[in-house]
Amino acid sequence: MIKLDKIHKAFGDNQVLRGATLHIPKGESMVIIGGSGTGKSVALKCVLGLVTPDAGTIMVDGQDVTTADRDAFLARFGMLFQGAALFDSLPVWQNVAFRLLRGSLKRPKAEAREIAIEKLRRVGLKADVADRLPAELSGGMQKRVGLARAIAADPEIIFFDEPTTGLDPIMAGVINDLIREIVVEMGATAMTITHDMTSVRAIADRVAMLHDGVIQWTGTVAEMDQTADPYVQQFIHGKADGPIEAVR
């Protein structure tokens, strides 16, 4: 469904992606792992069109993302940002229903609110949260609202950018379980980037290891534990010694 072919991207002299190639089949949950600053977020933003690759092609359902109708293309996506990226000035329900209150998916206000409250319930939040402002919520609650917003328009493809960063282990577990449940329940194709191995085991059907601007390895979670690939072994066991330099 999503194909990245030889993606290159540099910011000034910093060559972040050096020919990253990856295929995510429909309905699969792919988790991209890799150290900080290895280009995981850049790869994800390239697919969404937030960053334009210097070279290479990205196809979604056989269509080049650079030539696709932007609105129709983005309407198929949901995204949970690392810091939730909720709009400070809007109450929670309007954040969740943002896409349903404007543009091609616009619904009547009452219906949009109802859907927002239903999605909030789906991520374990009560209806009384709906009228609060994002700043009044804890980090874990903000992540849940971000997740509710990502799934509000029932997207076919959902991206998760470091979904458990900044959360305590229990809340991280709750978010991981929610992501897994929602992806399975909706039958969505998911792409998650993380360096949290607990998230990887909870969320992934397949894992891809990004290092030095290219995908070094791909396989299932079971294969990840068995592989002799030195990059994967060093990363999943958090060793300081190995082919990945500890100081980047």
Place this chain on the structure above:
Amino acid sequence: MNLVLSPLATVGRKTLGMLAGIGRFIMFLFETISHFFRPPFYVGEFFQALLSIGYFSLPVVGMTALFTGGALALQIYAGGARFNAEAVVPQIVAIGMVRELGPVMVGLMIAARVTSSVAAEIATMRVTEQIDALVTLSTNPMKYLTAPRVLAAVIVVPILVGIGDIIGIAGGFLVSTETLGFNSATYLRNTADFLETTDIVSSLIKGAVFGGIAALMGCYYGMNSGRGAQGVGRATKSSVEAAAVLILAANFALTALLFSA
């Protein structure tokens, strides 16, 4: 040879950088204007901007204009006394407030209050990925954030300037009648007789231009903010500096254009 070429290369790089910056800003300006005419229109955002730029700026605009008008009356009276022209206080206060001080003071107050808050808000949205979130939610940030604010400022700042002009003249009136011994009816008649429609129209035109500059600078620097708290701080500072300088420069250009005949 390098000693000769190195400074030239630096000048060349700086010049190219400056021209690229001007080019980026002009493209930003035209893109903003194009969104005034292309749907979808975010009416709620527009009315919210009208309220925050217009209504909530009234206290600071009113106080600034009141004290400026009062001080102007005192200055004209004291200065005019040197050549027995104290009687021209109503006329000079009116013309000074309406043609120059009203629009410029309101413009600078809007730069301080609105440009800074718009730049800080949008820059924070940039830093916290809210702008990226808008894009993923099929919403053009220029259309949603920039166009409503700039359009609202162009519409509402002339109204603020008009109110500022009236309050400024009132400040001069209060000082003149209460402390300088002017007759209130004569003062008002002199003010009304002396002011021309062109003075008022030019004041409102200046207000529209200054409002546009103030909002545009806040949006431009906010959208192009650097990372982290330092990026937000720098965007805010640069936006206010740029808005203030451009407002004063535009004031000179408009004064030359409107009153040169």
